[in-house]
Amino acid sequence: MSDEPRTPHATPHVPVLLEPAGAPARGSxxxxxxxxxxxxxxxxxxxxxxxxxxxxxxxxxxxxxxxxxxxxxxxxxxxxxxxxxxxxxxxxxxxxxxxxxxxxxxxxxxxxxxxxxxxxxxxxxxxxxxxxxxxxxxxxxxxxxxxxxxxxxxxxxxxxxxxxxxxxxxxxxxxxxxxxxxxxxxxxxxxxxxxxxxxxxxxxxxxxxxxxxxxxxxxxxxxxxxxxxxxxxxxxxxxxxxxxxxESKSTLREGMRFLAHLAALRFATPLARMIGFGLVGLSGFVPNLLALWLLTRAGMHYLPAEIAANQAGVLWNFALIEGLLFRDRRRHRHWADRLGRFALLANADLLLRLPLIGLFVARFGLPVLPATALALTTTFVLRFAATEALVYLPRRPRRGPHGARTPRTARTARTTRS
Structure with a gap:
């Protein structure tokens, strides 16, 4: 162990990278x-x-x-x-x-x-x-x-x-x-x-x-x-x-980050994320119905009000899913790109569900309620899988001139040493 400390000068906001300390001693x-x-x-x-x-x-x-x-x-x-x-x-x-x-x-x-x-x-x-x-x-x-x-x-x-x-x-x-x-x-x-x-x-x-x-x-x-x-x-x-x-660094903001971290850890597995995805979707009925009530009270016809109110639920679901389920996957796409894809999938869900209900009733002879429940389950699973694959999975890196994959962006780190 050296008696002389190694203390590289650290300029604020510039990373100082350390040289290897050599082979560690046992119990070091x-x-x-x-x-x-x-x-x-x-x-x-x-x-x-x-x-x-x-x-x-x-x-x-x-x-x-x-x-x-x-x-x-x-x-x-x-x-x-x-x-x-x-x-x-x-x-x-x-x-x-x-x-x-x-x-x-x-x-x-x-x-x-x-x-x-x-x-x-x-x-x-x-x-x-x-x-x-x-x-x-x-x-x-x-x-x-x-x-x-x-x-x-x-x-x-x-x-x-x-x-x-x-x-x-x-x-x-x-x-x-x-x-x-x-x-x-x-x-x-x-x-x-x-x-x-x-x-x-x-x-x-x-x-x-x-x-x-x-x-x-x-x-x-x-x-x-x-x-x-x-x-x-x-x-x-x-x-x-x-x-x-x-002063203590414990703040309300740190408390909220702690809760978000707990949620991210709890929903780290695919099955847990799917369950969380379903719970978030159910919670979206509240802003959806509230927006529908406000819009119809303001005099809007109920059909366009239904469409607009559905977007309130989509925004609610997107915010919760971003913060609780996919927090560590948000850097792969710009937030507007993620929101657009998420909204497209959420609205396509309804377009797919109605033909499925018709198929289950007309082709397989199911009563309307079981057919609706089966269609809801099917579109939910498909929507969850599509959200993971199309919104939150990393983009594939571009291929280089000789077929090798290269990153889309390259970051360089500045270093300062005394």
Whole structure:
């Protein structure tokens, strides 16, 4: 382990890419600390880590920074006093929020273990070696610092409102994913250790700050652990501390992102997406009927009012499906392109349903009600499949001059090194 920290200068909004750290020592740790405007906490955090990390634990500290203040410069200034290497990766675009920052850190981690903690000192630094030691002792792939074990506490949560929100989010997550979160009492914890070999960073698609939930739930195990999800878990208690400096990043917007993330995880499988698609379609009757009532009250003839009201339901369904079911597939097409295709399929559904009802009644002799139910089921399945295939599946890349497929667009990353 080198005594000299590597601290590339980080110009705000320019990504600093790190050089490989070499072969990791056995039991080595990459400590990933995502930061957003935490300049006032950096010096104290590194001082406490210096005291807490034992000399025999090979450790590299990696800050993944999305700040708009001088946090990267403060890290660079404080790093020379540390007995372990300190690096900073400043992201030009904070994709995925805090969770995305952690995933970027995991991709660059070189240690046997990856430990994730916040920079605000609400996660006590002295627990870093304890998390790793518990994993080595039990053979666990994932070790979570839990506020809800005996000896743990959520004392650092300011006010009853934040306590209630945190507890409610925990119950909601565990209720939606009882199997995946079995053995994890605090899925909202942002303080944990994971074996680098047990997680596939490319499989993770975080949204917001609950990266542990993404890590534990994203891939449900079948006969064996799927890529991206640790198989064995353990926990250690910890007392959630008061924030050292600065302001909490927990906002209403982050809460909404958390709910959207829960929905995306819950509807990750095709069957779950189909069920969600049906539930969203049923909910579309409300704006449809409301729009029909308003239009007819305004004096519009009921036939054109029916057509216009149907579009209100289409817009409602599109908004919910975009946000809940296909959130991670929206970059493949422009939103107007997706909306146009979705509306075309939604309106074509009615045109297909009527001939099907006639076919089932005239050709197969079904009564009208069973024929209508069968036609609704058939068009629903076809509409779901068409929506996935025609609206949300990625476009095929164009073929190059020699038949090779090439991307439609190419992005270049700017790098800055000292």
């Amino acid at each position: 740790v990459t400590l990933i600390i995502p930061t957003f405007n935490e300049a006032a906490n950096i010096t104290e955090l590194l001082d406490r880590l210096t005291v807490s990390l034992p000399a025999g634990l090979p450790c590299t500290v990696l800050f993944v920074d999305d700040s708009t203040d001088d946090t990267p410069e403060v890290i660079e200034k404080a790093a020379p006093g540390c007995p372990f290497p300190v690096s900073v990766l400043h992201r030009e675009t904070p994709d995925g929020g805090l969770g995305g920052a952690v995933v970027e850190g995991i991709k660059r981690a070189s240690g046997d273990w990856v430990v994730v903690m916040d920079a605000d000192l609400q996660h006590p630094p002295h627990l870093v070696p304890e998390l790793v030691a518990e994993g080595e002792r039990t053979g666990a792939d994932l070790v979570v610092a839990s506020r809800y074990l005996p000896g743990g506490s959520r004392a650092g949560l300011a006010g009853g409102y934040r306590v209630a929100v945190s507890r409610g989010a925990t119950w909601l997550a565990k209720g939606l994913f009882p199997r995946a979160l079995r053995g994890i009492s605090d899925p909202m914890s942002g303080f944990f250790a994971v074996r680098r070999s047990a997680v596939t960073a490319e499989a993770l698609r975080p949204l917001g700050y609950k990266i542990l939930l993404e890590l534990a739930v994203r891939h449900q195990p079948a006969s064996e652990r799927a890529p991206g999800r640790p198989a064995r878990t353990a926990e250690v208690p910890f007392v959630f501390q008061d924030r050292h400096a600065g």
